Amino acid sequence: MTTTGRVSFVGAGPGAADLITVRGARRIAEADVVIWAPSAVDVECVREHARPDADLVDFSRVTPEEITDLYRRAAASRQVVVRLHAGDAATGGGVQEQHDLCVRLGLEVEVVPGVSVVAAAAARIGRELTQTEASSAVLISPESSERVAEFARLQTTMAATVSGARTGQFVEQLVQGGYTTETPVVVAYKVSQTDEVVVHTTVGELEAVVKQHKLYRPTLFLVGTAVKAPARRVSAPATSSADEPQRTARPTRWSRRAASRIATRADEPIPAAAPAPATPAEPNPAWTAVEEIQQSVRKPAEESTPKPKLTVVAAEKPKPPTVRASTATAKKKPVGRKSKRTAGN
Incomplete structure (x- = not known):
C-alpha cells in the first residue's frame, strides 16, 4: 500500500491477453481496484493478472462523477488503482484529463505505455x-x-x-x-x-x-x-540434377569458435537427466515472463485461495475508510523469558 494512493493508467495492448507489457501486468497484480471496459480489453488480461480480492469496475457502466468519487476514495484510503486502456494509454482514451484530476487529488500517478492498435495492425500485415x-x-x-x-x-x-x-x-x-x-x-x-x-x-x-x-x-x-500487400511469388516446380554439385555453407569465424567451445565441453560429465513425467504439461510462454512478478506482489494467503470468477462491480459512493481486522495469527510470547527491562532490574 502506498503512502498517498496510486493510480496507474495502463495500456493493455490491442486486445490479445499476452500483448500487455510486463510492467502493466505487475501494476494489475498490485491493484486494489481495476477499472476496465470488457468490450475493449480481453477478459483474460484481467483474469490472469488481477488479485482474487480486487474490485473490478466496468468503466462503461459508471458515470464520470462516480469515477471521480472512486479516485477520491483511493486518495483517502491509500488504495492502488489501475485504469486499463485498449492499445497505448498515451494515444487516447481521455488519459490526460484523468491524469490531471488525480494529480489535483494528491494521488501518485503514472502512465504505463502499451502496444498500440496501429503498431499491432502494421505488424499483422508486415508493413x-x-x-x-x-x-x-x-x-x-x-x-x-x-x-x-x-x-x-x-x-x-x-x-x-x-x-x-x-x-x-x-x-x-x-x-x-x-x-x-x-x-x-x-x-x-x-x-x-x-x-x-x-x-x-x-x-x-x-x-x-x-x-x-x-x-x-x-x-x-x-x-x-x-x-500495399506484397506480391506473392509463384514458386516454380523443383528441378534438381543428380550431377549438380551440392553447395555447403562456408564456416565463419563465429561458427568455428562455437564449435571449438562445444568440443572443449565434450569431455565434461553430463548430469543424469530427471525422468520425464508421464503427461508433461507445456507451460504457456505468454505468462512465463510475469509469473514471478505476480507471485512477488501477491500475499501468501492469496496464493492458496482458489481464483474465483471475475464479477464486475459498480463504483460505490464515497464512504469513510473502514479498518479491517488483521487475519494474521498473533505470535505467542515465549514462556520463561524475561524482557530486557526486567532482566536489567
Whole structure:
C-alpha cells in the first residue's frame, strides 16, 4: 500500500491477453481496484493478472462523477488503482484529463505505455508505415475524423479510427483530399483477438468491404502506398540434377569458435537427466515472463485461495475508510523469558 494512493493508467495492448507489457501486468497484480471496459480489453488480461480480492469496475457502466468519487476514495484510503486502456494509454482514451484530476487529488500517478492498435495492425500485415516513399504517418482519432480531407492532402500514410457506419463519408473525404480510388487500404478490426478482421482493399472498394464484414463499430483504416500487400511469388516446380554439385555453407569465424567451445565441453560429465513425467504439461510462454512478478506482489494467503470468477462491480459512493481486522495469527510470547527491562532490574 502506498503512502498517498496510486493510480496507474495502463495500456493493455490491442486486445490479445499476452500483448500487455510486463510492467502493466505487475501494476494489475498490485491493484486494489481495476477499472476496465470488457468490450475493449480481453477478459483474460484481467483474469490472469488481477488479485482474487480486487474490485473490478466496468468503466462503461459508471458515470464520470462516480469515477471521480472512486479516485477520491483511493486518495483517502491509500488504495492502488489501475485504469486499463485498449492499445497505448498515451494515444487516447481521455488519459490526460484523468491524469490531471488525480494529480489535483494528491494521488501518485503514472502512465504505463502499451502496444498500440496501429503498431499491432502494421505488424499483422508486415508493413512499415514510415517507409521511404511515405516517410511519415498521420494518426487520426474518432474525434478528429472530420479533418480527414485536410490530412489526406499530405499524401502520406494515414491511420484513422472511424466508425464503420460512416465509411461512406470517410471515402468521400479521402478522395476529396487527393487519394485515388486505387490507393491501398487495410481494414483492421480487433487486431490480435480471436475474431479479428484484417483485409487488404482499396479506397474505391472500402465501403463494400466494410459492409460485407458488417463492421459498424470504430475500425482502424490504414491508407497509403506503404500498406500495399506484397506480391506473392509463384514458386516454380523443383528441378534438381543428380550431377549438380551440392553447395555447403562456408564456416565463419563465429561458427568455428562455437564449435571449438562445444568440443572443449565434450569431455565434461553430463548430469543424469530427471525422468520425464508421464503427461508433461507445456507451460504457456505468454505468462512465463510475469509469473514471478505476480507471485512477488501477491500475499501468501492469496496464493492458496482458489481464483474465483471475475464479477464486475459498480463504483460505490464515497464512504469513510473502514479498518479491517488483521487475519494474521498473533505470535505467542515465549514462556520463561524475561524482557530486557526486567532482566536489567
